[in-house]
Amino acid sequence: MTAHVVAETGFSGQQPRAVQKALCMLEAVAHLGPGATAKEIARFAGVAPTTAYRMLNLLVAEGFLVRVPDLSGFALGRRTAELSRAAAATDTSPTLHETVEELRSHTRFGLHVASFAGGRLRFVDQDPDHEIVGIALLSKNLHANALGKVMLAHHPALRAGIQLRRLTGATVCDPDVLGDELSRIQLDGHAFENQECRTGRSALAVPIRNHGAEVVGGLCLQGSPLRVSPSDFEQLRFLYEGSRRLTGLL
The missing domain is CATH 3.30.450.40 (GAF domain)
Known part of the structure; x- marks a missing residue:
């Protein structure tokens, strides 16, 4: 990828893949349901455990995921719910x-x-x-x-x-x-x-x-x-x- 293309898209070599992994992990939580553990999410999304832990923390910090009350797993967060409501409003x-x-x-x-x-x-x-x-x-x-x-x-x-x-x-x-x-x-x-x-x-x-x-x-x-x-x-x-x-x- 040329420097010109990188400047226009804002993506460098590994970033698109990272975005794809993050989306797969959100999909994993949606399918597995509230309380899904990091290990279950990593296995479902096909992401290495160390990468999964790092991405889960980022998704929690950004509001796309939340930790369940006993901290044993994860659930969809406020920002994901907002996206879901917006999608439902346009889907007939x-x-x-x-x-x-x-x-x-x-x-x-x-x-x-x-x-x-x-x-x-x-x-x-x-x-x-x-x-x-x-x-x-x-x-x-x-x-x-x-x-x-x-x-x-x-x-x-x-x-x-x-x-x-x-x-x-x-x-x-x-x-x-x-x-x-x-x-x-x-x-x-x-x-x-x-x-x-x-x-x-x-x-x-x-x-x-x-x-x-x-x-x-x-x-x-x-x-x-x-x-x-x-x-x-x-x-x-x-x-x-x-x-x-x-x-x-x-």
């Missing part, structure tokens, strides 16, 4: 929440959306009218719930070292049986949970993809074991259509 396309709310108007079952960002199961839109098992229990027992099975099926690296705890009499604890089920999920395109996490609760889940066709989350329909079933083609059609509409919104 439906948001994820608006789309999910419209889908909920067509079903009597609970409908929940989860993100798989950073290898962590996290709800981003939870149905306020239907109770669901605590997210901590779901995220620690991916083998025992429909969303977790979708996550394991499409992100095989997460299976390493997983503990197959028994939560109910129906929980799948045999690694070979679980492996066969995850293979079927990849082929069939949906996962089923039949009272494996909590007695009296069943669920169907399908993957949500980004515009690059990568699985980045899941859409889950939850209800009683007598009413939620993988043999109900109307339920599956509803979930597949919902997943299609949520493509790129997560």
Whole structure:
């Protein structure tokens, strides 16, 4: 790059790359949610830990990030929120929440959306009218719930070292049986949970993809074991259509 170009743009050799890394780290916090640790952010953004710590401190100082009250992680700051509001004011396309709310108007079952960002199961839109098992229990027992099975099926690296705890009499604890089920999920395109996490609760889940066709989350329909079933083609059609509409919104 010539000195003339540097003078006009204000950027020297490494600065554009630094800006790109900083933006990736903001995106990481947005996906991982409040409380994301420096290590999680660095891994998600593909930034070396030492560089991440330095950039995080800068982003906090500039107001784009804040530290959570116990100082264990980070959350989006005031200046990022201002940018988000400005973007929302000029965007006429439906948001994820608006789309999910419209889908909920067509079903009597609970409908929940989860993100798989950073290898962590996290709800981003939870149905306020239907109770669901605590997210901590779901995220620690991916083998025992429909969303977790979708996550394991499409992100095989997460299976390493997983503990197959028994939560109910129906929980799948045999690694070979679980492996066969995850293979079927990849082929069939949906996962089923039949009272494996909590007695009296069943669920169907399908993957949500980004515009690059990568699985980045899941859409889950939850209800009683007598009413939620993988043999109900109307339920599956509803979930597949919902997943299609949520493509790129997560």
